[in-house]
Amino acid sequence: MTVVDSIVGWITRIDGIVPPFCVELVMRDGQRYFLHSYCTFDEQSETMVVKIWDVRELAPGDIDQIKKRLKEISQTGANEPPTLHPTLDWANLHARCDEILYCIEWHDRSWPDEGRPKLGFGKS
Numbered sequence: 138m139t140v141v142d143s144i145v146g147w148i149t150r151i152d153g154i155v156p157p158f159c160v161e162l163v164m165r166d167g168q169r170y171f172l173h174s175y176c177t178f179d180e181q182s183e184t185m186v187v188k189i190w191d192v193r194e195l196a197p198g199d200i201d202q203i204k205k206r207l208k209e210i211s212q213t214g215a216n217e218p219p220t221l222h223p224t225l226d227w228a229n230l231h232a233r234c235d236e237i238l239y240c241i242e243w244h245d246r247s248w249p250d251e252g253r254p255k256l257g258f259g260k261s
Contacts, residue, residue, distance in 0.1 A: 145185060145234050151175045156207050157190045157225065158200075161241040164232070172240075173227045183234045191226040199224065 151160070153174065160172040173188035192200070203221045 144237050144240060145178060147240065148172070148175050148185070148187065148237075149178055157192070157203055157221065158207075159243050161243065162187070162189070162230075163238045163241065165236050165238050170230060176229070178234075185232060185234055187230050187232075188227045189230045191228045194224040194226075195222070 151172070151174070155172050155174060157171055157173075162170045162172055164170070170189040171192065173190050176186040176188060178185040195203070199222055203225060206221050
């Protein structure tokens, strides 16, 4: 298994919507995106489509407000995220898989346990 395979494999196991600021995709060109959800992977072209959180219009105070709101949410629906901020939106990212350098899974109180992918060590 190559690094690309492991990153793609990890992303494709994410089910539902990832809260903002919880999974960061770092690209080879230095761009960084926060993962919203996984859409598709084309094995033949080795490309994938993921939704990313569009945070371009957010001011630092808006980000603090969203993080505070996330901490107030105990459960989220897989297909209907709560309204977190009026300017928070999403976009589709179409990328070759080898352009994704690595992912950061920020372990934050913002991501409830029931919404995390079941990977790695489990709780005992």
